[in-house]
Amino acid sequence: MSNSNEKKSAEDVGSNSSRIEEHDVFGSEHDHDIQYKTLSWQFVAFLMIAEIVSNGMLSLPNAMAAVGIVPSLVLTIFLGIFGLFTAKLLVDFKLNHPDVHSMGDAGYIIFGPIGREVLLFGTIVFAVFGAGSELLSGQLALSTLSNNGLCSTYLLVIFSVATLVMALPRTLGRLSWPGFISAATITLCGILAMVGAGVSPTPGRSLSATVPTTFYDAFLAITSPVFAYAGHFRFFILISEMHRPEDAMKAAWTLQVFATIFYAVFSVVVYCYIGPTVASPALLSLSPVWAKISFAFGLVNFLISGGLYAHTAAKLVFVRLFRRSRHLYSHTVLGWSVWIFLCFAATATAFIFATAVPIFSDLVGITASVFASWYTYGLAGFFWLYDTYYLDNGKEALRRRWGGTLLAVATILAGAFICVAGTYVSIKLIVEAYQSGSVGKPFSC
Template sequence: MSATSTGKMIQREPEAFSINGDTSIPSAKSAEKGAAEDVFGDEEDHDIRYKTLSWPTYQFIAAFMIAEIVSNGMLTLPNAMAVVGIVPSLILTIFLGVFALYTAKLLIDFKLNHPDVHNMGDAGYIMFGPIGREILSAGTIIFAIFAVGSEILSGQLALSMLSNNGLCAVVFLAIFSAAIFLLSLPRTLGGLDWLGLLSAVFITICGFLAMVGAGANPVPGRVVVATVPTTFYEAFLAITGPVFSYAGHFMFFILISEMRKPEDAMKAAWVLQGFSTAFYAVFSVVVYVYIGSTVASPALLSLPPVWSKITFALGMVNFLISGALYAHAAAKLIFIRFFRRSRHIYSHTSLGWTVWVLLCFASTGVAFVFATAVPIFSYLAGITASLFASWYTYGIAGFFWLHDTYHLKGGFDGLKRKWIGTLLATSTVLAGAFICIAGTYVSAKLIADAYRQGLVGKPFTC
């Protein structure tokens, strides 16, 4: 980090690779309008326009956030409640929802202060230099690919349930992966806006019908308790569901970069966190109360067969579109890294489209191979969530606030004047570190236990 003696920041601009010598040079028109700072610049004369999302169509912006966050993670919450009890689980779900709203605010403020930031790698470059850029870029790609893999596995489970295991699981994985790849191909998020809305609607209907199904078929003699005495390991294992159910902040920079007015992003964040927190709380309580301590993860497996098939069919739409959004995000980060400020970003060039399609295929293909060939993939997904989502959703937001307050608000004097914000930001960093360390420990122990108990299967099996 560089600063003058007055504490003002010397802005670093994210770099671009040179492809065939075609690096970017902002147009004179962009420079006149001051738009060159923005990652996509002035799009008035561009063939491909990215900044098409706007708040008047708020349902699309909020839907994108809901689609990527309120996904299959929601279905693990009733099981978490069964492990620790209603009261601790409900308190944690609401607290984490408020916490995620706070970190979203810090992230959005950082984006508004640095319009050239397109992804977590760009933010890492501004704060920590080239090493920070590479670590946060790699983490984003890895986490996005593992998220795609998780959605592929959820889709395979849904297809197997609907067909009564009519085909080999590997075939279902391939079918679902191919569908995700095709849906990820639009170059702009504006080309996916209706899919985002559709995904949010379907996962909401899925949750409501799951609650109706549980209420219509309560488990006789079920056990429902307010609190459950448990060990730290068991408790943290259970609460990873609530913790990572809000893990979508790693895509926020990419999403905000394609908004016409990024300053409206906080409105969408309010809709997202308000909806997801309320929905998570109601869903987990209702399903747990009617099914009890035997509720499975995902919870849809605890419903009667007919209800399970109906809800899986609806949830599968969300799994598919969420997977496409994650694959799109991984491809978009690399694509912008290679072609930033070049004509391949905004023109229909052969090289641009070839690279884009290959990146989308690679994002989905690697996820498919991991999900199919790595028997402990679900455990590794837990480790990636602990290593990266803990920071992207929670901890790194504290660094955003500390960095900008120091550089834009008067250095250490600014941090002292805003001591409450400094305390909260520091606590956020420490919370991210705790979740990262504890989550990684729990995930590693799960892998060791799985091998010891012979629960690890073989690759490419039905």
Template sequence: MDKKSHSKEAQVTAIADDTPISVESKRLVADVFGDEDGHDIKYKTLSWQLVAALMITEIVSNGMLTLPNAMAAVGIVPSLVLTIFLGVFALFTAKLLVDFKLNHPEVHNMGDAGYIMFGPIGREVLSLGSIIFAVFAVGALVLTGQQALTVLTNNALCASIFLVIVTVAVFLLSLPRTLQRLSWLGLCSAVFIGLSGTNPIPGRTVVATVPTNFYQAFLAITGPVFAYAGHFVFFILISEMRRPEDAMKAAWVLQGFATTFYAVFSVVVYVYIGSTVESPALFSLSPIWVKITFAFGLVNFLITGALYTHTAAKLAFVRLFRGTSHLHTHTARGWAAWLALCLAASASACVLAAAVPIFADLVGITASLFASWYTYGIAGFFWLFDAYHGIGKRARGRGLAAWQRRWGMAALAGATVLAGAFMCVAGTYVSVKLIVDAYREGLVGKPFTC
């Protein structure tokens, strides 16, 4: 064993409170994909530019369609302040996530990070949460894609048939084993994001601020809060970069583009349509503009759905075959498992979207439970953990003394954890109340309807 490997194992032993390294720990010591020379399937092929394109595709999709409605609920000024603040906050948490990944190259997904910090239970909770959130995100996207096809074809077919068509397209797009091929689609999607349009509505009302209560205000701001919810994919993306140390370049491009685009998009749509803007905003446009915008948006819905499907499948696939030939070689068992995982993720999303009348509200609950932590709160734990154990280039000692020496960052990390907890609790409360209100008012539809 060389010095580097020995040092890494010693670090893992220290992290685990001096307990012997388990077999599972040893599997997580090295870079997940290792030295790929001579392998049939090479994963570490992404440049930071392509990763930025994938990040933009993944984050700037469905979330933006709710932002104008949020602006109508609270007014232009509060909504803009919140959108910009959350964009800066998401950039900060992305930096903490990237630093954690660079300090722990063995981390491939949130489950691996959970294992390092919280042991086997943390791994299972964060892994399962990632898969659940990804599947529900796919469901939301295929449902939006179904709405797009319904509008574009003037209800030519049953909505359930359109849902299946979109799901099949998402499944096929998710099949490449590496993210390099999906990244080129991501570039295409990022371009199409900026092509959506709108036209002014006569007699519209536009206001700077709107008085409201906590429930209505938080209901409105869930859109901006979760519009940035995509950090749970970042570990997987960075793991397939040629130079993981360039990951922050991609994060800067993502947050700069996303924050600017969100602010401009929400203001333009709100100013053009006014306080009657719906959620999603596209349904507030005239019929011809709805079709034009949905035509461009459909590309993004399909590619983002494929990326989330790929993410759910990749997490499980690496968990099953890490350290085996099936990960890097074209084996029948490896491909059968990959196809089955992609099919399971996309099919589950389709069934949930079609069978659960309150699916949109359930997406809100999953976002509150998981995205609030993956995007915001857990990043604070990343910093606190590494600082406590003296890991990283800027480490200053170990234990509580290390936190005291960097008290400013420790306070920010603690506040980040509390912010994630608040978003989780408040978001879950709002989502559950929406479901209760929908049942009480008889607004819940039936499953598998056209």
């Protein structure tokens, strides 16, 4: 009887494995020239840290100066825990639906064809804008290191070409070690920035535990910690290229714990030494020498992270075009031609927006409000409700698991609030910039 049960259990495991492989985005890769499912959870964590911490860290001290130490810290820690919770819901949804490669695929399951197109479009736009943001960070770093020795537009062109090269590998596995280097350099950049702030503190600075402010100013400040965790839009893509997707939560735990602790320490240290005049990005508030040292290490992260964003935008379109086709996993002329074109298109579009649109940084805020608020927070609630209803016992399961149902609904409402409030604040910021005449000119040095 024991041998019979063991045999049956082995057959069940094999059957389940075959089912997952059959519905997996990339299917069985035994005879594929290009194998995607090679990432370990450790390298997934490095890739996520490289992307998320890069955009989130440098604006947090300025947000703390606007609202005070206590509200900023509470929000940073709460959002870190909240982000871990929504990551768990996203990972569970991906494991239940191995064919999901992007937010667009998830949108198709829950909302139908329109949901797929809207969420896929939003993911591509967010990835392109993320690449553009990294290009501007790289431009700023090069300008600082060269003492503005070259027109900033030329520096942006140089950095864009390097970013394109970084985006070209077809699989994320090829970017795993660069991802590790990127995570290490942005961490070192933050540490050096804290040292630089401590070495040359602002004399006569005043610190505030809390700062009275209006809703507009407060929410404008807290958009930094809100979107400092806005990397969930890539979770499905990363998990799809893991050789053990069931380990994805280990990567999520590593990311959220590291990011939350690092954000909290960095923002407090820099704010305490620089005070309420701390700029965004915070490296601009350091002495010239320490700013250059910090930017030198940050530059590596900006380059690799920009490549990852452009790679993501290209990958979304590429998989949509060639899913289940030999061009996806074989070295075909068509496959490589389309891939290189998509990487170029993503990087070029990011460059054009970054240099030709004077209010690009504010547009990034709008994009984050409209899409990242849902990708990082709100949609996770829909994922839980859908799977509980369709994979469990319908309405009875929702009633029986009422605690989870309430949390899921609250998550959806939180995403909606961040979306509406963040969009309002970003649009008002643009209007005020034009009214004050502070908007720059396209392609200016």
